[in-house]
Structures are given as C-alpha cells and as structure tokens.
Amino acid sequence: xxxxxxxxxxxxxxxxxxxxxxxxxxxxxxxxxxxxxxxxxxxxxxxxxxxxxxxxxxxxxxxxxxxxxxxxxxxxxxxxxxxxxxxxxxxxxxxxxxxxxxxxxxxxxxxxxxxxxxxxxxxxxxxxxxxxxxxxxxxxxxxxxxxxxxxxxxxxxxxxxxxxxxxxxxxxxxxxxxxxxxxxxxxxxxxxxxxxxxxxxxxxxxxxxxxxxxxxxxxxxxxxxxxxxxxxxxxxxxxxxxxxxxxxxxxxxxxxxxxxxxxxxxxx
Amino acid sequence: xxxxxxxxxxxxxxxxxxxxxxxxxxxxxxxxxxxxxxxxxxxxxxxxxxxxxxxxxxxxxxxxxxxxxxxxxxxxxxxxxxxxxxxxxxxxxxxxxxxxxxxxxxxxxxxxxxxxxxxxxxxxxxxxxxxxxxxxxxxxxxxxxxxxxxxxxxxxxxxxxxxxxxxxxxxxxxxxxxxxxxxxxxxxxxxxxxxxxxxxxxxxxxxxxxxxxxxxxxxxxxxxxxxxxxxxxxxxxxxxxxxxxxxxxxxxxxxxxxxxxxxxxxxxxxxxxxxxxxxxxxxxxxx
Ligand SMILES: Nc1nc2c(ncn2[C@@H]2O[C@H](COP(=O)(O)OP(=O)(O)OP(=O)(O)O)[C@@H](O)[C@H]2O)c(=O)[nH]1
Ligand SMILES: Nc1nc2c(ncn2[C@@H]2O[C@H](COP(=O)(O)OP(=O)(O)OP(=O)(O)O)[C@@H](O)[C@H]2O)c(=O)[nH]1
Ligand SMILES: [Mg+2]
Ligand SMILES: [Mg+2]
Numbered sequence: 001x002x003x004x005x006x007x008x009x010x011x012x013x014x015x016x017x018x019x020x021x022x023x024x025x026x027x028x029x030x031x032x033x034x035x036x037x038x039x040x041x042x043x044x045x046x047x048x049x050x051x052x053x054x055x056x057x058x059x060x061x062x063x064x065x066x067x068x069x070x071x072x073x074x075x076x077x078x079x080x081x082x083x084x085x086x087x088x089x090x091x092x093x094x095x096x097x098x099x100x101x102x103x104x105x106x107x108x109x110x111x112x113x114x115x116x117x118x119x120x121x122x123x124x125x126x127x128x129x130x131x132x133x134x135x136x137x138x139x140x141x142x143x144x145x146x147x148x149x150x151x152x153x154x155x156x157x158x159x160x161x162x163x164x165x166x167x168x169x170x171x172x173x174x175x176x177x178x179x180x181x182x183x184x185x186x187x188x189x190x191x192x193x194x195x196x197x198x199x200x201x202x203x204x205x206x207x208x209x210x211x212x213x214x215x216x217x218x219x220x221x222x223x224x225x226x227x228x229x230x231x232x233x234x235x236x237x238x239x240x241x242x243x244x245x246x247x248x249x250x251x252x253x254x255x256x257x258x259x260x261x262x263x264x265x266x267x268x
Numbered sequence: 269x270x271x272x273x274x275x276x277x278x279x280x281x282x283x284x285x286x287x288x289x290x291x292x293x294x295x296x297x298x299x300x301x302x303x304x305x306x307x308x309x310x311x312x313x314x315x316x317x318x319x320x321x322x323x324x325x326x327x328x329x330x331x332x333x334x335x336x337x338x339x340x341x342x343x344x345x346x347x348x349x350x351x352x353x354x355x356x357x358x359x360x361x362x363x364x365x366x367x368x369x370x371x372x373x374x375x376x377x378x379x380x381x382x383x384x385x386x387x388x389x390x391x392x393x394x395x396x397x398x399x400x401x402x403x404x405x406x407x408x409x410x411x412x413x414x415x416x417x418x419x420x421x422x423x424x425x426x427x428x429x430x431x432x433x434x435x436x437x438x439x440x441x442x443x444x445x446x447x448x449x450x451x452x453x454x455x456x457x458x459x460x461x462x463x464x465x466x467x468x469x470x471x472x473x474x475x476x477x478x479x480x481x482x483x484x485x486x487x488x489x490x491x492x493x494x495x496x497x498x499x500x501x502x503x504x505x506x507x508x509x510x511x512x513x514x515x516x517x518x519x520x521x522x523x524x525x526x527x528x529x530x531x532x533x534x535x536x537x538x539x540x541x542x543x544x545x546x547x548x549x550x551x552x553x554x555x
Contacts, residue, residue, distance in 0.1 A: 011384055011388070012346065012384060040344065042344070062345065068288075068316055068345065068381070069316075069344070069345030069346055069349075069382065070288040070289070070381055070382065071288075071289075072345075106384075107382075107384075108287070108383065108384060108428065109287050109288055109383075111424065112287075112421060112424035112425050112427075112428050113287045113288070113290075113412070113415050113421075113425070114415060115418075115420070115421055118420075146434045146435070146437060147434070147435065149434045150431045150432075150433075150434035150435040151431075153427050153428070153430050153431035153434065154428065154431045156427050157424045157425070157427040157428040157431060158424070160420065160423065160424055160427070161420055161421060161424045163420075201528055201531075202523075202524045202525075202527040202528045202531075203437050203524055203525070203528055206523075206524050207493065209489065210489045210490075210492075210493045213485050213486050213489040214430055214486060214489070216482060216485075217479070217482045217483065217485075217486045220479060220482050221479060
C-alpha cells in the first residue's frame with residue numbers, strides 16, 4: 001500500500017485545524033481525508049476520516065488518572081502508539097489515491113522533549129506513507145527579527161525530530177496588510193546582514209556571530225524558506241501543495257520521470 | 269524628558285523556565301538550599317501545581333483558584349493556566365513593590381510546565397518585561413539530560429532553548445538537569461567535543477548528517493555563548509559555582525540588557541513604554 005499526505009504541526013492556535021479544513025473544503029485536484037490526532041480537540045470543523053478521540057480522549061484521561069494536561073496528553077499519545085492496530089485498521093479504510101492530512105496536537109514537548117511524534121511518523125512510514133511535515137508559524141511572529149528567529153527555531157526544533165521532508169508555512173497571511181514586510185520575511189533571510197537593529201541594539205551586537213550561525217542553520221535546513229498561507233487566496237494553497245507534491249512525489253510529478261526512465265531502459 | 273526608572277542593582281530575579289517535567293520545581297528547591305546563606309525569595313507562578321516541595325513566599329495559588337477557573341469559565345486546562353497568569357499579572361505591581369521593599373537579594377521564580385503559555389502569552393511577556401525593568405533579570409533554562417540521548421533530540425532541545433533566548437532577550441544559563449542519571453555522559457560529551465557529535469551523526473546516518481557541519485558550528489557557538497551548568501537537582505551535584513554563574517549572568521544583564529532598556533526608554537519613538545504596558549494590560553483585561 002502507498003499513501004501520500006502531510007503531518008500538520010505547529011504551536012497551539014497556529015491554524016492547523018483551519019488549514020486542514022480549508023484544504024478539505026476547496027478543490028485542489030485530490031480527495032482529501034483528514035485524521036484528527038489531537039486528543040484534546042474540542043471542536044472539529046472538517047469531516048474526520050479517523051478521530052483519535054474515538055480511541056482515547058484527554059478529558060477522560062485527566063479525570064480518571066488525575067493527570068495534568070501535559071501528562072494526560074503524553075498518556076493519550078502513548079496509548080495510541082501502543083494500540084497502533086486500531087489505527088492500522090482505520091487506515092485500511094482509506095483509499096490508495098486519497099491524500100491524508102494529520103491534524104496534530106500543538107504541544108512542543110511531543111516533538112523535542114519526548115520523541116513521541118517521531119515514533120508515530122515512523123509507524124506511518126512503515127504503513128506505506130510518503131509524507132512531509134508542515135509546520136505552521138503564525139503571522140504575528142513577523143513582528144521583529146528576534147521574534148521571527150525565535151519562531152523559526154521552534155519550527156526547526158520540532159521538524160528536525162521527525163526526519164521527514166520539512167516545510168514551514170506562515171499562516172494567517174490574510175491578516176498582514178504590509179506586503180513589503182511580508183516579502184522581506186519570506187525571502188531567504190539573513191538576519192545578520194540586513195537586520196534593522198544591527199547598529200543600535202546591544203543584544204544584536206553582542207550576539208551577532210551567534211545569530212549569524214543560527215540563522216544559517218535555519219536556512220540550510222530549508223526552514224528559512226517560508227511558504228505563505230492566505231486562506232482567502234487559493235493560489236497560495238496551490239503553491240504550498242505544489243512544493244510538497246514535488247517533495248513527496250505525489251501525483252503527476254512522478255509520471256514524466258517514470259516515462260523517461262522507461263525510455264532510457266528501452267534504449268539500453 | 270526621560271522616563272525615570274531605577275534599577276535595583278543589588279537584586280536579581282531568576283526565571284526558571286523549561287519543558288514539562290524537566291525538573292524546574294526540584295531545581296528551585298535545590299537552588300534555595302544552595303543559597304541558604306543569601307536572602308532569597310521563592311515565587312511560584314504555576315497555578316496548577318498540586319503540591320510543592322518548598323514553601324514559596326509568593327504563590328499564584330493564594331489569589332487564584334485554578335480548578336474553579338476551569339469549572340466556572342468552562343476552560344480547558346491550558347486555557348485556565350493562561351487565564352490564571354493573566355489575572356495574576358494584573359496584580360504584578362504589588363509583587364514588584366514587595367520585592368523592592370524587602371531585603372531579599374535573589375528572587376527565584378518557578379513557572380508552569382506549559383512552556384508555551386509562559387513564553388508566548390501576553391502575561392508571560394508582561395511579567396518578564398516588568399521584572400527586567402525593575403531589577404537584573406536572568407533566565408535559567410532547564411533541560412532534562414535524560415531526554416537528550418540521541419543527536420536528534422539533543423540538538424532539538426538546544427535549538428528550542430535558542431528560541432527561548434531570542435524571545436526573551438535576557439541573559440540565559442542552560443541547566444542540564446538530572447545528571448545523576450547514569451547516561452548523562454554522552455550528550456555532555458557532544459556539547460564539549462564537537463567531533464564526537466559529528467561521529468554520532470555519521471553512525472546514525474540520519475538525514476541530519478547532511479547538516480552536521482552546520483550543526484557543529486552551531487554547537488560551538490552555543491558553547492561559547494552560554495554558561496552551561498550540569499547539575500542534579502535531586503542530589504545537589506554541580507551547584508558549586510552557582511554564585512559565580514548568577515553573578516556573571518547579572519553582569520551580562522548590566523552590560524547588554526540594561527543598556528538596551530535605557531536606550532529604548534530614551535528613544536522618542538519607543539518612549540511609550542507605559543502606553544505599551546497599558547495596552548497589554550488592557551488586552552488581558554478584555555480576555
Ligand atoms: N485570519 C485568520 N485566522 C485564522 C486562520 N487560520 C486560523 N485562524 C484562527 O486562529 C485560531 C486558531 O485556529 P485553529 O485552526 O483552531 O488552530 P490550531 O493550530 O488547530 O489550534 P490548536 O488545535 O488549539 O493547537 C482560530 O480562532 C481561527 O479562526 C487564517 O488563515 N486567517
Ligand atoms: N533523577 C533525577 N530526577 C529529578 C531531578 N530533578 C527532578 N527530578 C524528577 O523529575 C520529576 C519532575 O520534577 P519537577 O521538579 O516536578 O519538574 P517540573 O519541571 O517542575 O515539572 P512541571 O512543573 O510539571 O512542568 C520528579 O519526579 C522529580 O523527582 C534530578 O536532578 N535527577
Ligand atoms: Mg487544532
Ligand atoms: Mg513544576
């Protein structure tokens with residue numbers, strides 16, 4: 001079996017659920033199924049193909065075991081991993097050419113602190129999934145350079161643990177009216193060279209070389225190249241999907257290569 | 269006219285930040301023990317903690333009932349923590365006044381395990397900013413060394429701490445906690461000896477290997493720029509130089525953070541600090 005899709009991650013409130021919903025509602029040349037992996041989700045706007053809450057739900061766990069929210073969430077995700085048969089059964093109902101979005105919980109601990117999400121991704125890959133991670137960064141992170149870098153570092157910290165093709169998407173771009181500013185931040189961004197504060201701010205001066213090293217790492221990981229998500233603009237979504245399709249080799253992208261390959265083989 | 273503000277140079281506020289379960293609360297307890305010859309105040313800002321191993325002088329739970337917030341306002345656990353912090357930050361001035369009047373030199377502040385709540389909320393911002401405008405303020409970022417066992421999670425944790433650093437722009441000390449756990453040697457070796465990290469990546473042959481050169485450079489910069497403590501909050505090992513470490517971080521605040529704060533205060537464009545604070549406060553009140 002072979003499946004394609006995205007693991008949609010990012011901090012609480014970054015717009016993961018809305019993104020999944022918009023993709024499912026729109027027409028983007030694919031049949032989109034959404035899997036809810038957030039045991040704490042309260043309201044879900046999209047049609048759920050699979051819902052972790054049918055297996056286990058956070059409020060029950062918190063009540064039953066008197067866990068705090070974090071402990072409870074960790075318990076739920078562990079439970080899912082231990083009961084992967086359940087997930088596998090559900091996944092078997094998904095058609096081969098469906099495109100699957102996984103709407104994930106936002107807690108950063110699940111990524112860097114305990115490598116639970118990595119275990120989950122490995123199970124998905126073993127089940128035949130070709131997926132990328134899509135980390136959503138809220139547009140309000142482009143307030144100033146330091147905050148932006150801070151947001152990207154969070155993205156890198158989470159994405160790198162998953163060992164998947166990683167994409168960073170700037171969400172809620174419809175809220176940004178200053179298009180010039182948007183452009184400045186979404187271009188490959190070298191903080192050290194053109195930072196607006198460089199000559200005034202003692203902090204930037206002191207940590208200049210550190211910042212430069214860090215932003216280079218962010219950039220070389222591909223995290224620094226941001227894709228814009230403007231839910232009022234289908235083109236921005238097409239663009240995101242196009243980039244990801246290429247990375248996970250979904251759809252038509254594969255066929256020309258196959259033909260070329262066949263031709264080459266015949267010639268030999 | 270310059271806005272007047274007076275930094276209490278003889279004091280210091282230490283924010284203890286870290287992911288859930290890394291040992292922040294235990295660290296506070298141990299730090300208090302280690303600093304027993306200094307006048308210090310313990311402040312708990314975690315509204316949801318059930319029991320504490322230390323006696324805080326200031327406690328968010330005294331004025332805010334977390335459970336009640338949840339049931340009365342039908343809030344989820346994270347929402348309730350956020351609301352509790354918001355409510356508390358409205359009475360922040362009283363706390364600051366109390367600290368300023370007291371003869372306590374060191375304030376140790378325990379924060380909630382929901383790291384995002386403190387880091388990215390308006391109230392977390394307000395608390396750290398207000399503190400840093402009143403006295404030298406530094407961050408101790410706590411990492412659980414047992415959760416850094418492969419190059420992947422190790423690097424991920426370090427990068428997250430960098431994210432915290434750029435968010436707060438305050439002097440930061442990295443605390444590798446739980447070093448009493450037997451397998452703490454490896455990650456510490458990676459930090460000190462970059463070649464061993466490259467070697468580890470080679471062995472694992474993950475796709476991170478392609479980035480290994482860049483990461484090693486980052487590691488080097490990281491080690492050069494941050495004070496790293498290797499401690500066990502349980503046994504008390506690794507705290508020998510704690511006074512020195514606090515003093516150094518405090519000096520960094522004086523040389524860097526304070527200079528920027530003063531500049532900001534004098535800058536015509538940004539002179540509206542009070543207005544900013546008011547706006548944040550307003551926002552919180554509206555929530
Ligand atoms: N303007 C605008 N608002 C958005 C957009 N996407 C999401 N939001 C708003 O942001 C808030 C959070 O969106 P969600 O989709 O629930 O975010 P999430 O990442 O799933 O949040 P959690 O599940 O809590 O981690 C909601 O109030 C949305 O209405 C967007 O593209 N534009
Ligand atoms: N072995 C060992 N265990 C530790 C150490 N420090 C803390 N712990 C244990 O780690 C667990 C969590 O410690 P806490 O101090 O409650 O951690 P915290 O960061 O305050 O947790 P939250 O407030 O829930 O986020 C407890 O079981 C502690 O006993 C240490 O240095 N060594
Ligand atoms: Mg959601
Ligand atoms: Mg605690």
